[in-house]
Amino acid sequence: MAAHKTKVTIFDVAKASGVSSSAVSYALNGKPGVSDATRAKVLKVARELGWKPNGAAQALAQSKTRRIGLVLGYDPQLLAVEPYMMSLISGLGAELEKQDYSLLVRLSMDGDEEEGIIQDWIATGNVDALLLLNLEIGDPRIDLMKHNPQMPTLALADASLTAGLPTLTSDDAGAVGIAVQYLYDLGHRRIARVAGPEELGHSYIRDAAFSQITTELGMRYRCLHTDYTPEAGADATKRLLSVSSAPTAIIYDNDVMALAGESQAAVLGVKVPDELSIMSWDDSFMCEAAHPGITALHRDIVGSGRMAAQLMLKLINGEEVGVEEESPYALKERESTAPAPKG
Amino acid sequence: MAAHKTKVTIFDVAKASGVSSSAVSYALNGKPGVSDATRAKVLKVARELGWKPNGAAQALAQSKTRRIGLVLGYDPQLLAVEPYMMSLISGLGAELEKQDYSLLVRLSMDGDEEEGIIQDWIATGNVDALLLLNLEIGDPRIDLMKHNPQMPTLALADASLTAGLPTLTSDDAGAVGIAVQYLYDLGHRRIARVAGPEELGHSYIRDAAFSQITTELGMRYRCLHTDYTPEAGADATKRLLSVSSAPTAIIYDNDVMALAGESQAAVLGVKVPDELSIMSWDDSFMCEAAHPGITALHRDIVGSGRMAAQLMLKLINGEEVGVEEESPYALKERESTAPAPKG
DNA sequence: TTGTAGGCGTTATCAA
DNA sequence: TTGATAACGCCTACAA
Numbered sequence: 210m211a212a213h214k215t216k217v218t219i220f221d222v223a224k225a226s227g228v229s230s231s232a233v234s235y236a237l238n239g240k241p242g243v244s245d246a247t248r249a250k251v252l253k254v255a256r257e258l259g260w261k262p263n264g265a266a267q268a269l270a271q272s273k274t275r276r277i278g279l280v281l282g283y284d285p286q287l288l289a290v291e292p293y294m295m296s297l298i299s300g301l302g303a304e305l306e307k308q309d310y311s312l313l314v315r316l317s318m319d320g321d322e323e324e325g326i327i328q329d330w331i332a333t334g335n336v337d338a339l340l341l342l343n344l345e346i347g348d349p350r351i352d353l354m355k356h357n358p359q360m361p362t363l364a365l366a367d368a369s370l371t372a373g374l375p376t377l378t379s380d381d382a383g384a385v386g387i388a389v390q391y392l393y394d395l396g397h398r399r400i401a402r403v404a405g406p407e408e409l410g411h412s413y414i415r416d417a418a419f420s421q422i423t424t425e426l427g428m429r430y431r432c433l434h435t436d437y438t439p440e441a442g443a444d445a446t447k448r449l450l451s452v453s454s455a456p457t458a459i460i461y462d463n464d465v466m467a468l469a470g471e472s473q474a475a476v477l478g479v480k481v482p483d484e485l486s487i488m489s490w491d492d493s494f495m496c497e498a499a500h501p502g503i504t505a506l507h508r509d510i511v512g513s514g515r516m517a518a519q520l521m522l523k524l525i526n527g528e529e530v531g532v533e534e535e536s537p538y539a540l541k542e543r544e545s546t547a548p549a550p551k552g
Numbered sequence: 553m554a555a556h557k558t559k560v561t562i563f564d565v566a567k568a569s570g571v572s573s574s575a576v577s578y579a580l581n582g583k584p585g586v587s588d589a590t591r592a593k594v595l596k597v598a599r600e601l602g603w604k605p606n607g608a609a610q611a612l613a614q615s616k617t618r619r620i621g622l623v624l625g626y627d628p629q630l631l632a633v634e635p636y637m638m639s640l641i642s643g644l645g646a647e648l649e650k651q652d653y654s655l656l657v658r659l660s661m662d663g664d665e666e667e668g669i670i671q672d673w674i675a676t677g678n679v680d681a682l683l684l685l686n687l688e689i690g691d692p693r694i695d696l697m698k699h700n701p702q703m704p705t706l707a708l709a710d711a712s713l714t715a716g717l718p719t720l721t722s723d724d725a726g727a728v729g730i731a732v733q734y735l736y737d738l739g740h741r742r743i744a745r746v747a748g749p750e751e752l753g754h755s756y757i758r759d760a761a762f763s764q765i766t767t768e769l770g771m772r773y774r775c776l777h778t779d780y781t782p783e784a785g786a787d788a789t790k791r792l793l794s795v796s797s798a799p800t801a802i803i804y805d806n807d808v809m810a811l812a813g814e815s816q817a818a819v820l821g822v823k824v825p826d827e828l829s830i831m832s833w834d835d836s837f838m839c840e841a842a843h844p845g846i847t848a849l850h851r852d853i854v855g856s857g858r859m860a861a862q863l864m865l866k867l868i869n870g871e872e873v874g875v876e877e878e879s880p881y882a883l884k885e886r887e888s889t890a891p892a893p894k895g
Numbered sequence: 896t897t898g899t900a901g902g903c904g905t906t907a908t909c910a911a
Numbered sequence: 912t913t914g915a916t917a918a919c920g921c922c923t924a925c926a927a
Binding site for chain 2: 903904905906907908
């Protein structure tokens with residue numbers, strides 16, 4: 210309650226309750242080796258004094274920080290543009306909170322600085338585990354972690370990219386199937402995709418799946434790679450719609466681009482969904498708030514965050530983790546998709 | 553380069569370079585008390601061995617964690633819905649990165665749990681400073697920090713709410729003036745506002761300013777408080793437009809609600825901007841991507857994050873910080889606002 | 896059941 | 912300029 214000028218240590222608690230520091234330690238960590246009476250007393254005194262173990266001392270003594278590392282790529286524009294990261298953090302944080310773990314966040318200011326941050330964490334022991342995001346093909350981080358198996362690491366990526374590292378994977382190829390089949394069933398035969406950066410692992414996975422499935426179904430398919438920004442989404446849309454025999458449906462890799470694309474269509478006088486169907490890969494409030502509402506591949510990102518946290522805690526605990534799968538995508542139908550126009 | 557099975561400590565470096573551990577410590581921290589020759593040698597050896605100071609040990613020895621605490625309110629919906637928090641984190645992280653500080657993030661699962669987290673940080677010493685966000689009127693956190701002046705704390709809120717704590721404030725009242733005057737000049741005389749939760753400090757500040765300025769200008773003004781979600785934004789819009797002599801302009805407290813409101817207007821057959829002007833308080837890609845683009849009060853959130861980080865580093869450094877001001881709002885005109893309709 | 900003592904890896908003090 | 916040595920605060924054998 211009152212402000213404690215000087216930090217209260219385990220010795221203060223020991224003195225105040227008339228026992229030794231070790232008795233206090235035992236009592237507070239719920240370990241055997243101390244009588245119920247003293248334990249109760251110690252707990253009471255500790256509470257009264259407002260004692261909590263000093264984090265650094267505790268970390269030093271048991272080589273455990275109760276922290277999990279997360280590196281965000283620095284691009285405020287991109288980071289803020291997508292609800293994805295914040296949702297993931299919510300899920301991670303919520304689950305970690307239960308076990309009194311926190312999230313240690315750093316920004317990598319340019320591409321490969323992230324490797325340096327990870328090496329720093331390995332050497333300084335500032336985190337107990339870490340999460341790898343946005344893997345690229347042949348990502349150097351995979352190699353780095355392979356060489357440092359003592360650092361529990363979970364990759365959030367398609368299992369084909371993680372070289373056997375503990376992985377939380379999603380069925381992106383399956384989702385491609387759902388989306389394409391849905392459009393096919395609506396009669397669309399010429400579809401396009403406005404994708405994210407080509408070098409990103411999940412772009413690659415989706416690229417491959419789209420090519421394969423559209424070929425199997427005998428559809429025309431075109432793909433433009435962008436940097437995920439709304440400007441790029443609008444621009445790609447314009448280009449796709451400017452040719453003769455333009456696509457009758459466009460799938461966007463994220464919802465910001467889908468929103469920008471929908472606006473662009475309006476500007477061009479192309480009616481959604483009558484003349485053009487629009488779909489978004491991730492689903493969020495934007496798809497809901499847009500007009501017309503945007504049909505999307507929905508997934509539970511917060512849930513993925515929770516799962517990722519649980520898996521990392523398992524790893525820290527020494528348990529084996531192989532490849533786990535996220536909860537699957539589900540198609541959320543809204544007003545932006547309709548049967549393909551005749552002709 | 554290679555994987556180091558065992559952690560390398562300062563003693564390993566000392567042994568390998570043939571000096572004592574204290575010499576190593578001096579050399580690596582750039583302190584005097586060691587010859588240039590040995591310093592160079594030690595640095596070389598340390599690099600070769602891949603040595604970095606153990607974080608916990610360092611923190612324990614110098615009572616400095618190089619971490620800054622941030623508590624996020626757990627509501628994945630709300631958190632993800634607004635680009636604000638992620639932008640702020642980008643700014644904070646970018647600036648902290650320069651000084652080798654990191655961000656320690658925890659989620660408060662229900663309202664006043666945040667106090668507990670802060671108390672934990674105070675007692676465990678797990679952060680060197682912390683940032684208070686989303687203050688409410690009479691927020692208990694202010695009191696808490698007043699009683700624990702040893703913990704450097706910066707409040708990101710209107711200075712009138714922070715009881716003299718170091719504060720990074722924004723000129724929300726001024727922004728209200730800009731927005732209202734802008735609409736007034738366009739001929740609007742009946743305006744409405746779709747605001748955030750009433751108990752939030754900045755809602756309160758804006759409420760007061762809106763009331764005052766609209767009264768001064770002799771405008772009709774109505775305000776609905778919501779929970780910031782797109783659903784609430786749409787709903788409020790519907791209610792505002794359903795009465796006779798509906799407002800000719802609506803200002804939303806965030807851009808998600810503005811987007812949802814714009815969609816709702818379309819659904820109701822109300823033309824934006826011909827029959828209804830729409831403005832958003834914060835500006836983001838959503839205002840840009842929307843159709844028509846939404847006029848907004850723009851501010852540099854990433855810049856605020858950077859400033860906040862700098863101020864906290866100052867506080868940690870023992871420097872005085874009073875009340876600093878964010879870079880001001882600027883009106884960003886887009887297509888969603890126009891002269892008020894006749895009648 | 897309890898207390899003593901050593902270790903975790905740094906930093907910092909103080910003789911040498 | 913150096914090298915022991917004592918904090919820092921906690922955990923945990925080990926001894927009493």
